[in-house]
Amino acid sequence: MVRAEPDRxxxxxxxxxxxxxxxxxxxxxxxxxxxxxxxxDVEDVVxxxxxxxxxxxxxxxxxxxxxxxxFRTTDLIVRAHRRKARLRALLSRSxxxxxxxxxxxxxxxxxxxxxxxxxRARNVYRALDGLPEKYRSVFVLFELEGLSGDEIxxxxxxxxxxxxxxxxxxRERFVRRINALALREEDRP
Amino acid sequence: xxxxxPPIEDRLIGQAHPPGSAxxxxxxxxxxxxxxxxxxPVALARVGARLDASTAEPTSSxxxxxxxxxxxxxxxxxxxxxxxxxxxxxPILKRTRPxxxxxxxxxxxxxVRVRRGRQRPTLGEPETVVASETPPLEAPGPMLGPEPMPVxxxxxxxxxxxxxxxxxxxxxxxxxxxxWPGIEPARVSxxxxxxxxxxRPAIPISAGTQPAPEIAQEAxxxxxxxxxxxxxxxxxxxxxxxxxxxxxxxxxxxxxxxxITRVDALxxxxxxxxxxxxxxxxxxxxxxxxRELVVVRAELRVGAxxxxxxxxxxxxxxxxxxxxxxxxxxxxxxxxxxxxxxASARADLRDYLTRFPAGRFAPGVRRSLGEIDGRP
Numbered sequence: 001m002v003r004a005e006p007d008r009x010x011x012x013x014x015x016x017x018x019x020x021x022x023x024x025x026x027x028x029x030x031x032x033x034x035x036x037x038x039x040x041d042v043e044d045v046v047x048x049x050x051x052x053x054x055x056x057x058x059x060x061x062x063x064x065x066x067x068x069x070x071f072r073t074t075d076l077i078v079r080a081h082r083r084k085a086r087l088r089a090l091l092s093r094s095x096x097x098x099x100x101x102x103x104x105x106x107x108x109x110x111x112x113x114x115x116x117x118x119x120r121a122r123n124v125y126r127a128l129d130g131l132p133e134k135y136r137s138v139f140v141l142f143e144l145e146g147l148s149g150d151e152i153x154x155x156x157x158x159x160x161x162x163x164x165x166x167x168x169x170x171r172e173r174f175v176r177r178i179n180a181l182a183l184r185e186e187d188r189p
Numbered sequence: 190x191x192x193x194x195p196p197i198e199d200r201l202i203g204q205a206h207p208p209g210s211a212x213x214x215x216x217x218x219x220x221x222x223x224x225x226x227x228x229x230p231v232a233l234a235r236v237g238a239r240l241d242a243s244t245a246e247p248t249s250s251x252x253x254x255x256x257x258x259x260x261x262x263x264x265x266x267x268x269x270x271x272x273x274x275x276x277x278x279x280p281i282l283k284r285t286r287p288x289x290x291x292x293x294x295x296x297x298x299x300x301v302r303v304r305r306g307r308q309r310p311t312l313g314e315p316e317t318v319v320a321s322e323t324p325p326l327e328a329p330g331p332m333l334g335p336e337p338m339p340v341x342x343x344x345x346x347x348x349x350x351x352x353x354x355x356x357x358x359x360x361x362x363x364x365x366x367x368x369w370p371g372i373e374p375a376r377v378s379x380x381x382x383x384x385x386x387x388x389r390p391a392i393p394i395s396a397g398t399q400p401a402p403e404i405a406q407e408a409x410x411x412x413x414x415x416x417x418x419x420x421x422x423x424x425x426x427x428x429x430x431x432x433x434x435x436x437x438x439x440x441x442x443x444x445x446x447x448x449i450t451r452v453d454a455l456x457x458x459x460x461x462x463x464x465x466x467x468x469x470x471x472x473x474x475x476x477x478x479x480r481e482l483v484v485v486r487a488e489l490r491v492g493a494x495x496x497x498x499x500x501x502x503x504x505x506x507x508x509x510x511x512x513x514x515x516x517x518x519x520x521x522x523x524x525x526x527x528x529x530x531x532a533s534a535r536a537d538l539r540d541y542l543t544r545f546p547a548g549r550f551a552p553g554v555r556r557s558l559g560e561i562d563g564r565p
Contacts, residue, residue, distance in 0.1 A: 017240070017244060018241075021237055021240060025233050025236070025237065026227070026233060029227040029228050029232075029233060030227040032227070033225060033226070033227035033228070034227075037222075037225075038225065042227060042228050042232075043228055043232055043235065043236050043239075046228070046233070046236045047236050047239050047240055047243070050236075050240050051240065051243055051244070054240075054243075054244045115491065115523055115527070116221075117221045117224060118221075119492070120217070120218045120221035120222070121218075121221045121222045121224070121225050123218060124218050124219060124221065124222035125222065127218075142197070142200060143200050143201055143202065143219055143223075144219065144222060144223050146200065149197075164197060167197055168197065171197070171201070174215060175201075175211050175212060175215045176211075178214065178215045178218050179211045179214050179215065182214050182218065
């Protein structure tokens, strides 16, 4: 997996949203994908994040770290999208479309592998949905995004000790939940 | 907060776990989620273009929204004030000033307004009489189509009096009913007979004026469900309306439409098992929408590991060379591979590459075919 490297330390400070987008769009897209899972439109999230950045460019110009600020904005927007996704009618892009789009993204593997992978990924996000938000983002950044404890602390603005506590608790809960889902899957006729 | 937790050295994915352990299962699942790829450069370029467009004229865009907001607020205020004034003034005006309209000289629309004015003692009372100004039956919804609502024989046909040329029967008026309270039916009919020209085209009887009460209620409930689902994007409200409909009309003529709407709502809530239960009992018509529903049912059956039934559904929708057929063929391949039917899978894989050589599943299909052909 590509390890997240918010290139904030090495890159020059962006002067406008276009530069900011060039430097951080891929990272924001990756965060949105990991945090949001299968049910959200990542392109919409990225667009929204940089729209907010455009409106508030002055807030981090010379003060806050753009990557930290962008992560927090992404996290908030992804949460809003997840809430909406639970209520939104998906049949205009029906479940069948969901089936399709997921498959289209992974056409390099065989259909059966694809079915299994997709079902597992869906269960991961189902299990993550049961975690409190503060545990969820730390867990996702560590396990799926591959960030170190220090990087997570920097991005989320919490202490390193808090990162470990949250990660421990999130991991315990996640393992319990995912195993329950896996068991249910096995029991299904 | 406790800080005695040791740092976690490795991710679950990166560690070696005892086979079958809870951690190993979690790691397997996490690997699948980690393989979910973020949007690539093309998608990001697309977002960048959207961003450029969105940020090109931010001030005018914000101004536009602010202007709209102000206009809406103003019109709401003006409308409210006008409504209140009319509400207070109308009863007084009605008491003091009779409507000075000569029925013989007034055009039909104006005359109809006059009648309505007499009919309603106060504002806000529901309209029940005038066909030409009565809005159609409340939101029957697209599923119901333009099918006319039957008018019960017993209902007083007030529109009949204005719908045709004058006749002796019309001249005597609707003697059996009182169309407008407080107005003598025979007098009304005489006026109508005087006003209407024999060459005036007939005003069609609106199907929505006096529908059979039950069908109207059904249509209203289904209309509410459709509106909740497709317009308000609120599948829970749609399900509530559908439950209400099912409880009140267990043998409804709109049963299939209600079931299809229920499937849509359940899928919107990601309640796949429940959607499958409804689809299982549904008789799906042989239409384009029906084909789509069959494919959706097949995919849900694959998820429930009911491969034989899924294969039957996929087979039913294979004809043609559209995207639905491609999806169906791909789904059937998945079923054959899942059930170990290599011969059929091989045939379908080849069929897929023949019919959809540049299809979106083509790379995976080629790989699967290579694996199968490579086996002894």
